[in-house]
Amino acid sequence: MSGSALMSGAPSTGRYANLGTGASLIPFDIGHDDYVALSDPDSAFWALVRKDKLADTLTDSALMSNYQAKAKDFARELHALRFELKPSAVYVNPTERCNLNCTYCYIPEGMRRGGQHMDADRLVEALGRLRSYFSTVLPDGRKPRVIFHGAEPLMNRAALFAAIDAFRDDYVFGVQTNATLLDDEAIGFLADRQVSIGLSLDGPLAETTDATRLTFGGKSVHDKVLRAMEALRGYSAWSVIATCTEKNLDQLVPLVELFHAREVPTCMLNAVRCTLPGARTVRPDDAALARAFIAAVERTHALYRETGRKMVVANFANILLAILAPTARRLMCDISPCGGGRAFFALAPDGGLFPCSEFIGLDAFRGGNLFTDRIEDVLESEAFRKVTGRNVDRIDPCKGCAIRHFCGSPCPAEAHEMNGGMDRVGAFCGFYEEQTRYAFRLIADGKANDFLWDGWDAEEGGVESSFDFVLP
Amino acid sequence: MPSTDIKQEFAQNAVPAAASGASVASRPAIIATRKRCEADGVGLSHYVLMDRREKR
Numbered sequence: 132m133s134g135s136a137l138m139s140g141a142p143s144t145g146r147y148a149n150l151g152t153g154a155s156l157i158p159f160d161i162g163h164d165d166y167v168a169l170s171d172p173d174s175a176f177w178a179l180v181r182k183d184k185l186a187d188t189l190t191d192s193a194l195m196s197n198y199q200a201k202a203k204d205f206a207r208e209l210h211a212l213r214f215e216l217k218p219s220a221v222y223v224n225p226t227e228r229c230n231l232n233c234t235y236c237y238i239p240e241g242m243r244r245g246g247q248h249m250d251a252d253r254l255v256e257a258l259g260r261l262r263s264y265f266s267t268v269l270p271d272g273r274k275p276r277v278i279f280h281g282a283e284p285l286m287n288r289a290a291l292f293a294a295i296d297a298f299r300d301d302y303v304f305g306v307q308t309n310a311t312l313l314d315d316e317a318i319g320f321l322a323d324r325q326v327s328i329g330l331s332l333d334g335p336l337a338e339t340t341d342a343t344r345l346t347f348g349g350k351s352v353h354d355k356v357l358r359a360m361e362a363l364r365g366y367s368a369w370s371v372i373a374t375c376t377e378k379n380l381d382q383l384v385p386l387v388e389l390f391h392a393r394e395v396p397t398c399m400l401n402a403v404r405c406t407l408p409g410a411r412t413v414r415p416d417d418a419a420l421a422r423a424f425i426a427a428v429e430r431t432h433a434l435y436r437e438t439g440r441k442m443v444v445a446n447f448a449n450i451l452l453a454i455l456a457p458t459a460r461r462l463m464c465d466i467s468p469c470g471g472g473r474a475f476f477a478l479a480p481d482g483g484l485f486p487c488s489e490f491i492g493l494d495a496f497r498g499g500n501l502f503t504d505r506i507e508d509v510l511e512s513e514a515f516r517k518v519t520g521r522n523v524d525r526i527d528p529c530k531g532c533a534i535r536h537f538c539g540s541p542c543p544a545e546a547h548e549m550n551g552g553m554d555r556v557g558a559f560c561g562f563y564e565e566q567t568r569y570a571f572r573l574i575a576d577g578k579a580n581d582f583l584w585d586g587w588d589a590e591e592g593g594v595e596s597s598f599d600f601v602l603p
Numbered sequence: 604m605p606s607t608d609i610k611q612e613f614a615q616n617a618v619p620a621a622a623s624g625a626s627v628a629s630r631p632a633i634i635a636t637r638k639r640c641e642a643d644g645v646g647l648s649h650y651v652l653m654d655r656r657e658k659r
Contacts, residue, residue, distance in 0.1 A: 329649075449651075457637075470644070
């Protein structure tokens with residue numbers, strides 16, 4: 132561990148902020164009329180301080196003494212989250228093939244066009260091996276998660292469904308699909324087994340979706356996705372991902388209106404991952420992305436206020452969670468090290484193990500093979516360590532950034548492939564700055580819960596308060 | 604590169620005290636909260652399930 136919060140034995144009283152063993156509290160602007168933020172990055176502690184009270188707060192204040200009493204606990208909590216997790220999920224690609232040729236896919240085109248399937252027996256064997264591994268690292272009663280991913284997992288539907296039925300009591304299952312093969316029979320099968328289903332759609336109109344998501348033959352899939360969304364209406368565990376590119380920024384507001392009208396419970400508005408060169412051709416500018424993204428998130432809030440029905444924008448909710456309750460975050464991209472290779476890993480159809488799906492097209496990140504290697508050894512392989520060893524505390528300019536543990540400088544695949552190495556900043560630094568500042572503004576105005584799912588902090592869900600300081 | 608300063612563009616998203624019906628002095632001087640739970644997030648940008656279904 133590092134940081135002033137954990138130092139002891141130094142000849143310092145620890146009484147003064149930013150001196151000796153005193154708390155590091157970095158002030159930063161959140162764009163709010165009345166408040167600025169303070170953050171101790173080493174523990175992800177934060178406070179919002181009225182601007183006319185900043186000097187008092189940074190001197191001998193009650194906040195300082197209350198935080199000093201908790202600083203070590205918070206730093207330990209963050210350290211455990213960053214370095215001590217064991218894998219509890221695997222992203223399984225049951226096929227390399229896909230029927231779409233999306234501009235920004237992270238799976239190389241050759242694989243998607245003519246790659247291999249994992250046959251049913253092999254997939255069942257794989258899940259059996261994974262079950263044995265998870266039984267050694269997860270506490271009794273906690274099921275690991277298997278998320279079928281791609282490429283397009285429903286291209287290998289028979290094997291997929293056989294595996295789900297064979298292990299329905301052993302895993303919590305999810306499927307991420309482009310929805311073109313998600314017919315009523317498939318939805319019925321998956322819904323009966325409470326499999327969570329994720330779809331992809333990039334625009335409210337075909338012309339926008341078609342700008343990045345077409346078949347290899349150039350055909351639109353927009354209407355097929357809408358049909359699948361209609362069939363899923365009322366199901367509790369589904370979501371839609373929109374990939375934000377320069378092609379759809381001006382359509383994000385009508386897109387979330389469409390999602391809300393179709394009763395999508397959860398969506399993600401993800402900045403395009405720029406791992407492979409094709410994705411970089413549609414990379415949006417950070418400021419433009421932030422502007423469009425925040426407008427869309429604001430629109431979801433207005434719709435919630437108008438209708439009483441909430442649609443969570445999961446990737447933004449995760450930024451809020453990173454601030455409000457670091458251990459409650461659901462996405463493990465926006466933390467450093469990211470979740471790749473430590474909270475989860477990915478399985479390719481040939482048995483190859485990678486830290487994350489994002490690396491499946493990059494052979495240098497193949498850590499071993501599920502059918503020939505021990506998973507414990509793969510997790511310690513050089514290929515995995517390149518990812519799990521990427522630490523935002525050692526990256527310029529992140530290491531001096533007050534919000535580095537609300538952001539994590541994602542993603543290692545992009546940093547490595549686009550920016551030149553694991554020690555480089557992530558792809559959308561400016562975008563993360565604006566998301567985080569916006570999140571703090573919502574907290575200042577008492578609106579944050581409107582952007583999180585109901586009951587997220589319920590005691591019966593195992594969430595408890597560890598700091599609650601509001602000075603009138 | 605990072606740190607594009609677009610503060611002005613986003614200042615409009617701030618809610619002025621007057622608009623929220625509160626004077627600056629009536630708003631809390633300090634807000635600082637934190638919650639905790641068992642860490643079990645496994646989502647990534649290609650998939651997410653936003654829930655915590657059961658106490659573990």
